[in-house]
Amino acid sequence: MRAELRDNNTPISFQNPNLFPQSSLSGALKGCLGNLDGAxxxxxxxxxxxxxxSNDAxxxxxxxxxLNNVASTVGDPNQRLTSWFSRALIAKASRVFPTAMNFNGSSTVHRRMMSVIELAGYVDLIPWHRFGFCASNSAIFIAxxxxxxxxxxxxxxxHCMQWPTLIDALAKRPEGPPSLRISVPYWRPQVPPFLNVSMEEVGLRLANFAKLIDLPFEFNVIEDLSSSKECPNFDYDSLLSxxxxxxxxxxxxxxxxxxxQHWLRYLPDDKKGSVHGDSWRNAFLETIKVLNPRIIVMVDEDSDLGTMSFTSRITTCFNYxxxxxxxxxxxxxKDSGQRLDYEADIGHKIENIIGFEGIQRIERLESGINLSQxxxxxxxxxxPFCEETIGEVNSLLEEHASGWGMKKDDDMLVLTWKGHNSVYASAWVPCGFED
Known part of the structure; x- marks a missing residue:
């Protein structure tokens, strides 16, 4: 049997759909034919x-x-999500059974490049990123x-989409604007969204905006001193050094x-290859603590996807x-191009979580509770986030669909959708920090 992935908007198709008639399927599988229930x-x-x-081809x-019979990239949310899981599982199967099945397991997620204007629209679509921007900027402004x-x-x-709002707020500060310097690392995880201009160009645009509103501004890219800039061969030790x-x-x-912002999870959380005696993730936290920052803001998706268990990752990923x-x-x-593009970027994530192992699996989320510990x-x-910050986030959420909400946990604010945790924001300072 051959599964063929034709393009981003076409459901997975099988060359011979009658190869496995309903009479040959187990009762559990037959019961799901035509059933779109998430469970x-x-x-x-x-x-x-x-x-x-179990290697049962x-x-x-x-x-x-x-799965192919219930999946559709233009159906309801369950069908659309299933279509991306099907693609990811085919990619996985093509590696588990390289000869037993003639799967085309190559990636079909289009790595589209966006303009700055398109990226702004992408960020505004749902509060997935804006929630973190708003909570972080407010906490930073106060700090x-x-x-x-x-x-x-x-x-x-x-790509620095967070900073125009902060720059504008600082320019209007009652005591006068500070001088602001922003530094970004040369290395960026190779994950959506992708921008069609360089970080230097982004910095120039920010500088022009800051100049327009009379805020002293400087932008720097932390140069790459290692031999490779490509992710998965990136030298994490070089970054930390x-x-x-x-x-x-x-x-x-x-x-x-x-x-x-949605960054720490791309640092490996194991000791393999690290010269620090600890994981790169922990080594990063140790390294930046020595810099004695006034505030550290951590924002990420509130789910645990770092487990080695394949079945656990599937369950957690599907429900999240x-x-x-x-x-x-x-x-x-259902046929919105903007929606299909956004879902394709989520498909990129699903493909990595489900289809890859080892250093090739870079999507290793940890929950806000685990990050806090x-x-x-x-x-x-x-x-703790103050009432002013909470008020700003609530005002932001009023601009979006009524299903979005926020709850305040001990160490964080959490964006929710219909009561389900989606993104957390937390702020930290090294113990013993003094102004």
């Missing part, structure tokens, strides 16, 4: 995961045939009150802010990534 689809995915783990083929010089060390995947006062040109009269598919359903038509273990204290 039943989850059972199918787990059947497939179990078959892959026949059962894998059967389950994939059933640097009274500071005449500020240096932001920015680790994020959204450059996070020092000399390379970053830290100045004693500047307030240092460290901003991590249902959220954006369901949210987009509330205001975009990690920060405390590494010598950080939580900075």
């Amino acid at each position: 039943c689809i989850e059972k199918l995915l787990l059947h497939c995961a179990s078959a892959l783990e 026949t059962l894998v083929q059967q389950v994939m045939w059933v 640097i009150q009274g500071c005449s010089k500020v240096h932001v060390l920015d680790f994020s995947i959204t 450059q996070l020092n006062r000399l390379t970053l040109n830290l100045r004693d009269d500047e307030a240092l802010v460290i901003n991590c 990534l249902w959220i954006p598919f369901d949210a987009l359903e509330t205001f975009l038509p 990690r920060m405390k273990n590494k010598g950080y204290s939580s900075l």
Whole structure:
């Protein structure tokens, strides 16, 4: 049997759909034919995961045939999500059974490049990123009150889309604007969204905006001193070695802010290959703590996807990534190109979580609760969000669909969709930090 992935908007098709008639399927599989219930689809995915783990090629083929019958890239949220899981499982099966099945397991996610204007629309679509921007900017603004010089060390995947709002707020500060310096690392995880201009061009645009509103501004890209810039051969130790006062040109009269937006999960959380005696993720936290920042902001998706268990990843991923598919359903038509593009970027994530292992699997989320414990273990204290910040986030959410909400946990704010956790934001300071 051959499964063919034709393009981003076409469901997976099988050359011979009658190869596995209903009479040959187990009762569990037959019961799901035509059933679009999320619980039943989850059972199918787990059947497939179990078959892959037990090297049962026949059962894998059967389950994939059933999944293909319920999947559609232009259907309801369950169907659309299932179509991307099917693609990811085919990619996985093509590696588990390289000769037993003639699967085309190559990636079909189009790595589209966006203009700055398109990226702005992408960020505004749902509050997935804007929630973190709003909470972080408000916390940063409060933390640097009274500071005449500020240096932001920015680790994020959204190409500095966060900063125009902060620049504008600082320019209007009652005591006058500070001078602002933003530094970004040369390395960025190779994940959507992708921008069609360089970071230097982004910095120039920010500088022009800051000049227009009379805010002193400087933008720096932390240069790559290693031999390779390509992700997965990236030298994490080289990155960490450059996070020092000399390379970053830290100045004693500047307030240092460290901003991590959907970024920490791309640092491996195992010791393999690290020279630090600890994981790169923990080593990063140790390294930036020494820089003595005034505030560190951590924002990421609130789910645990770092487990080695394939079946656990499938269950967690399916129940978590249902959220954006369901949210987009509330205001975009089924054939919306903008919706299909956004879902394709989520498909990129699913493909990596489900289809890859080892160093090739870079999507290794940890929940806000686990991140909070990690920060405390590494010598950080939580900075609670004040009522002003909470009010700003609530105002932001009023601009979006009614299903979005926010709850305040002990160490964080959490964006929710219909009561389900989606993104967390937390703020930290090294224990013993003094102004």
